[in-house]
Amino acid sequence: MHVKNESKTSKKVKVTLSNRKPWGRLDDGTKEKIVSEVRSGLLSKRAAGRKYGLPKSTIGNWLDKNNLAILLSPDTSNGLVEMSESQEAKLLKKKIDELNRALANAQLKNIALETMIEVAERELKIKIRKKRGTKQS
Template structure:
């Protein structure tokens, strides 16, 4: 008789977040969270992975103001806005690189352009 474990959506999201934010493979992630079937991680990434992409990548940055603030408070607010925009861009870059790394590793395809003169044509 087959025993089926049911996990909460919060637990699944935690697993997906760990998988996407680390360099662990599906197997390592499954081992860390004591999952019997590593393929569950892939299924959960398909189901919940978009939530993390949406939260990080689809958040539209605020348009920078062209006028320079004159007061100390205005400058501090502008610095905070710029720091938040920079952090969003860093997270977007991290998510994009992680997605490329996972695709290259799991799907065994080459995505990044190789540098140098000797590039094979396909």
């Protein structure tokens, strides 16, 4: 019986975020890049997790550790990442969209509560709203 000797000269594959094993460690530079993207607002934790193939809880842990390191380090500046004008504009547009969504949700909630009060007053035949001119006791 003849056994072939396989050569052990297989090519070494560079480990990247897309092909690494789940338990593989990332270098500190990559972690800092991911944390800075999340901190600057360019990516959310979830979006960064999808982009880099990581759980958002891991990215959250890195953010917590990074925040602690910034607080404990005496020679830190603001820790802000330099942004180009287009990145800053993109970030501001994203923030405006978030605020508009929050305002729309608050307005819908207000309308729903007003409707609920009106229905309760009509169905239960009691006044729920406070009269404007009454004194507080």
